[in-house]
Amino acid sequence: MDYLIFSFSLMLIYIGLAQLLHIQFGLAGIPNFGVVGFWGLGLYGTGVLYVNYDVPLVPAIAIAALIAAGAAYVLARLILQKSGQAILAATLAFATIVALLVISEKQLTGGVIGLGTIGYPFGDFSERNVVYGGILIAVVAALIWVSARLRDSRLGRVLIAIRDNEELAASLGKDTAATKRMIFVVTCGLMGVLGGLSAPLHQFLVPYHLAPSLTFAVWIALVLGGKGHNFGAIIGVFLTFGLFDILIETYAPVPTEQAILLPNFKLFCYGLLLVGIIMFRPAGLLGEDGPHTRSGRDTPRPAPEPAPKES
């Protein structure tokens, strides 16, 4: 039971990260391939403050998140006005630097040996997982709510405008560079919060936690579900992490001698799903989240007469 709660808690973290990536990429068009770097700064920042400096968990998470947001600000200043490929490469490099720093700064992080132990903030041993799971549910639910509301907000429309045509958005008076920077810093800071919240789940932190596989898993989930739809990100995590890491790896009656192949089988299936989605449904299972009319700002969609075609 404890392992199931742990797995669901991790899945909640993935859902939270996918929501933030949906805001960054799905709405604002910022291809952040350094998710694990910002999450890792939160994870290790919390761990270092908690273990080495006896900072209580909640302030440690807050400080670590600020560090992640600060790193995002510096990175945003340097790269956000560059091309998508440049942002992709730079964020990937950033995550690699974070992982290498964790290995090289042994006095702070314990290097390859690891860092621990990080305790749970509430409850005794028997109930701590449940209480902490409840906190995670509340945090991730808040992220989902914000992410869902964002599409219909003024900021959300500006983000979509910037994603679709940054030059046109600028000509309409939008400070596109500042808006992108703000959204990148806030969402990366929140990735740091999720990293900090992950520290008690892992309890003992090792550099392996900062492998790029986390970034790729969140990206695959987002692309699978639909990058332009915040519920797509949730479905994507259920279909990847939920299906493979929880259901198959934990509960499928796989003989021991074949169980060792499961991680590779999982990656194979991830790849297969990704290729299938890109080939047959490029906008993801839920597709693009189009213009909304429910807010009352728009009149109900009319039944338009066939539009004349221009030559």
Added chain:
Amino acid sequence: MLEARNLQSGYGEMAVLKDLSFTVEDEIFAVLGSNGAGKTTLLKTLARLLPMQSGDLSLRGEDITSEPAHHMPAHGVAYVPQEANVFPDLSVMENLSIGGRTGHRPKAEKLEEVFALFPRLKERLGQAAGSLSGGEGQMLAVGRALMQDPSILLLDEPSAGLSPIFVEALFSSIADTRRERGVTIVLAEQNAVKTLEIADRVMVLSLGEMHLLRDTASLSMEEITEAYHI
């Protein structure tokens, strides 16, 4: 009103516009020229989307040479690009609203004016802008620019790719906008015949250089054709 002095602009090191000096007054100021003449580069430079390589630009006597693009709506300048001029994933209403934050008049009042000019937009408010036809998209782009309550409207080849019926309606709307709202219009076009019907003055560009700048009243089609081919 809008004055360019020795304006040189382009992409990277390459200069597309060479030493242009002109003044736009309260009028429809047309910029004609064939493909590659520098019309789009000129309008992007006036909208401050392209940095100037040299020269000065001023608006009502105020230097705007170093002004960033997102400050231009506050100066009363609205820009409608030739292509990719709507946000395809936003609805028609959202497209109009996103341009309506500037100016002092209520949004509802500006919307009614836009609908009076382009009634078809009112029928398609909830529709994604990306699903509009080319002509409707162009109307939406112009409508969104008018939502900014501009004093200067920069229009980059609004008739490109449109059927003759849409071109007729669009040029009529442009003339109405000038006549009824007093908006100064800088109109880059290839359609010289239609442009001459509504413009007050014409500048002909060829390979980034000015070859003619005259009142349309004293201008013949032959002179324009000659300037095109210099």
